[in-house]
Amino acid sequence: MDAGPFxxxxxxxxxxxxxxxxxxxxxYRPEVVMNHIYFTALANGAGLAAELAAGDGEPRVYEVEPTGAFEDDPNVTDKKFPGNPTRSYRSADPIRIVREVEGWPRLSPEDLQAxxxxxAVMRDERAEIIN
Incomplete structure (x- = not known):
């Protein structure tokens, strides 16, 4: 299993x-309540998640540590893509904030809109979320 940091x-x-x-x-599908908390070993991946997160706050990236067992995120791994190229994980147990990460690369307005x-297309197509 990946040793992080996460x-x-x-x-x-x-x-x-x-x-x-x-x-x-x-x-990604607000009508779905998630059974897991998600994290990644790639700060850029967390940055993308921060940019796309619901709410009006400033996007933030945090270094975190799992408090229990975790597994590959099936939404972006073998069930949809081979392996785990995004180094994305999920846990039913909490994750603890270690520190806020400063200076992570932000998306351009064009990339964020893309x-x-x-x-939006995934929502319209009712793309499956493996929960």
Whole structure:
């Protein structure tokens, strides 16, 4: 299993030691309440998640540590893509905030709009989220 470090992207303003838990609505299909908390070993991937996260807050990337077992995120791994090229994971257990990451690369407005368009198409097509 990947040893990290691990990252989580969000628009929430969090503090060192805070625990993130499952049970919130998906950023990609808001009608779905997620059974897991998601994270990645790639700061850029967490940055993308932060940019696309629901809410009006400033996108933020945090270094996190899992507090329990975790597995490959089936939404972007073998069930949809070979292997785990995004180094994306999920856990039913909380993840702890270690620190806020400064200076992560932001998407250009054009790239961000392209991602939002992709997500809108996924919503319209009712793309499956493996929860």
């Amino acid at each position: 990252f989580h992207g969000t628009k929430a303003d969090l503090r060192v030691g805070d625990l993130l838990t499952a049970g919130f609505r998906s950023n 991602w939002r368009t992709r997500i």
